[in-house]
Amino acid sequence: MSTYNPPLKDTGFVLDQLVGFDSLCESLDLQEANMELVNVVVEEAGKLAADVLAPLNSVGDQNGATVSEGAVTETAGFADAYQQYVENGWATLTGPEEFGGQALPNVLGTAVNELWHSANMGFGLCPLLSQGAVEALIAHGSDELKTQYLPQLISGEWTGTMNLTEPNAGSDLAAVSAKAMPDGDTYKISGQKIFITWGDHQMASNIVHLVLARLPDAPAGVKGISLFIVPKYLLDEQGQPGALNDVSCVSLEHKLGIHGSPTCVMSFGDNGGATGYLIGEPNKGLSYMFTMMNHARQSVGLQGLSISERAYQQALEYSQERLQGSNPDGSKIAIINHPDVRRMLMAMKSGNEAMRALALSAAADIDRTHHGDAESKTRVELYTPIVKGWMTELAQEITSLNIQVHGGMGFIEETGAAQHYRDARILPIYEGTTGIQALDLIGRKTLFDKGAALAQLQTDIRSTVELLTSSSTAELQELGVQLNQSLNAATAASNYILENAPSDKQLMGAVSFDNLMMMGYLVGGWLLAQSALKADQLKAEDNAYGEAFLSAKIATSAFFADHYLPRVDQHSATIRTGLGKTFSIDIEQL
Template sequence: MSDYQHPYRDAEFVIRELVEFDQLCTDAGMEDINSELASVIMTEAGKLGSEVLGPLNRVGDAQGAQLTDKGVEQTPGFSEAYQQFAEGGWQSLTPSEEFGGQNLPNVLGTAVSEVWQSSNLAFALCPLLTQGAIEAIAHHASDELKQTWLPNMISGRWTGSMNLTEPDAGSDLAAVKTRAVPEGDHYLITGQKIFITWGDHQMTDNIVHLVLARLPDAPPGVKGISLFIVPKFILDENGNPAERNDAHCVSLEHKLGIHGSPTCVMSFGDNGGATGYLVGEPHNGLSCMFTMMNDARQNVGLQGLGIAERSYQQAVQYAKDRIQGTNRDGSRYPIIKFPDVRRMLMQMKAGVEAMRALAYIASSEIDRSRFADDSEASRQHFARVELYTPIVKGWMTELAQEITYLGVQIHGGMGFIEETGAAQHYRDARILTIYEGTTGIQALDLVGRKTLSNQGQVLAELLADIQETQTELSQHAELSEQAEALKSALDTAQQARQWLLENAEDKTAPGSVSVHFMMLMGYLCGGWVMARSALKAQSLLEKSEGDPEFLQSKLITARFYSEHLLPRVYSHLATIKAGSHSVMALDEEQF
């Protein structure tokens, strides 16, 4: 067993009450899917997470992947755990039934994925990358490629990886140099990719790499990038892995955290060219990749939630066990009785619950955009997905840094000692604000593509929804203080939106204030979903439904959020209004 336990009560509350899962499934024509089934699935996932994946988390940190003559050897125990994962059908939850998937709602897949991210973040990156590869192939590949590759990926027999970044092309994909030359019915790929998560291992008999490369006639910049399937093993006439492809891991990165996840430098074509197959139209690779970008970025936000939940669970247990205070009669008591430790635990708890609610709600909008009755409703839901994505990815991963820091702090000096495990969560969380687009990139996306490009209309619609919740909140005397706090925070967001629209002509202003704008919106959305949680909890208590202890805890946690975390919007607004002058004033040589 591990110290991780699935927070099923809160996850179930969010699925049932905030996402309104039963209604979502009815609207999608999935009458046989409901919240009771979702609860069973999450419970079973929790068992695998706590009993199998959780105990391997420390093992992966201490005994990370190694590069050998046979390729990358994964952490001991990971291969056996992966076989249980695959045999349980967990990779197939949300993909299409046409290729062996179960076609369950995306939000249920998100709730289950939280278990994997919490129990073993390094391990969970493997199926997470596979899911991204499945999405890209399913949306853009030819029918022949889909039939060839998807069934074994969806079953978990094969895994996938995403190969974008190069030594001279980090976030700037316009600088990609990897080449693809036509060769009969396929292409020969040559080039090098870095930071390739789970780019090699021995857990499955094939790995399906998705690789960005340029054709000989490619125009310069991002408009000249194409996407290719490059398998580790080329398939024989029966569709089975046979000949080793010219694609190899040549080194492993030595990282701050997630040691159990091999981060590879991949070399393609050292011996003449790696066989690859074009996905979609030539020169349209970036569009293919962006198809799965919302899912991928929301999933990284979910990783922030997962590691924060794991850190919180450990901090709670330590605070209950650590005896340090002394009464006048000489008896001693645990540090959880200290007000400042309570403050830190409440910050962790409130942050985690707000993150979970926002992550699930954002994920459910992907379902609603897919299953909407008409094109206009689908467009509106997808616009909300687009708006949520940088907030989920940016704000949640930044908040995870604070929560895992508090986990170390609660342990005191023991938090700095690796054997307690608190430091691992802190280290593992650090990458989350960087990959799949840094915090700055998420913030620029929110300000530019998601706000200024539509004159703030999509954001205005979200703020109108928050206003509806605030109005409903104000009608309950028990929640009046939270209603006032949300009203004030909403006014702050309105001011931030207006300032951004009015100052957009200053070319340096959006970039200078974008992170503060994103964090303001994150804390506001957190306050909104916690307010909705409070309304649901209050209603259930009044009807004598549900677990009263849990519901009272939810009310207290929502109130704490409104008193201690929601006020952060004011400092972010003050910084936004300061603009870009002092940010850009120094000459480069003065740094």
């Protein structure tokens, strides 16, 4: 089992040099938030992640949660870790001050969340869902519901969940059949939900379930879904958890990975109906839930980075310890010196740094959006499916490379490499599969506005190309040529889609995956190219990063351009075939 070392320097570099954290905080009127605070916060979070959460990662994998008589008991040690998380104020980091939060930028919360999920993804899923519930309540809850539930959710005293999926309604939420019957000022909720992450546990004094259900007179389909708060414990007159509500965990799913995170089958209303409280207006629950979903999708993309970073660190450590082959003098050679192993490590490192740049850039745009920046809102909409889809798909490759670096030992559970690979496999599936993200990107984010948001992104990338090609540094000039070639290939593919999709009804679905992956590699390469420019500038100045880090940043960006950017051309070429042969044979021939 490997140790976990939080990537503090690269996180600080991205926040400072790419995001422009100080200027961001000035625009948000956060006078006391600056890079000095960032460094302290991230360093302290790293201590909890490395010292408390990381040692529990394999424990949760080997000894997952259990359920008995409708109640879930989490992995031993998780409750103590969660209390440390709460007592040190980590749950309050980005919450609004009026409900007990610290009101720090979302991008800082994202940087910290990377550390939780790298250290222990099963554990990190619990506060992730709570953060989503907070977002939904802030946006759509009544003043009364906010007062009753937000302070405890933001403090971490209570946790939150998201209850969408049912046995016969996966991603098709139009098929949701859970019922909500009016009962005075409240509602009686009945039905079953599946795949509910941290649906029950004993780490918090209450669990606030956000549940999609239908009112008796609701129209069919997605237009007839309402959103309800259904607490595990009903609140007494003092606003404290009192009587147990009619909600329980029927069973736990036996999963490929994330064993430390209980995935529950939840039953509502077995004994007359669980008491629920309507959020917002009737029949608008799906749009309300998507407030939570979009937050969750970026968070899941971040998990792709997190698990990949943990896998990279394990591979790097093993490659320096494993001896194979001999020097002429008979001394043994660590496998990190073998070209193929070094290739895999550089693929992991450069992929992670590209994902970190994208995740934090997208998170900063969310901060700007919350303060009325229309251009940032458009960029967030464009980024979200790329963050969720591309980053979780790339995580499959990077965690697999970790196993490959380990060789045969990677296939043995005791090394821990397999856990990261298994844990990563859920990421392209939940909170909207890669296919759903790909359709979102090509449909609502490209065709819907006739490519306007995409064109602005292309313009921004073109500006970076001009800076690179005009640089006096040969390595940056070459990077500019490579990025320009990839941009031209991606632009050709996007133009093909815009021209042909309106008349070819199968085209959008057939090429959407390639389009998503193409855009991921392009944006990742672009952000790393910006990083290389910043690093090159800093080398000529007094800086806090050091020559070794800055030189490595430029080299890593160049490796990404050599190794990953050619995939933009490949995906572009595939898109421009139209993939018409997707339906060239009958179902019986498949």
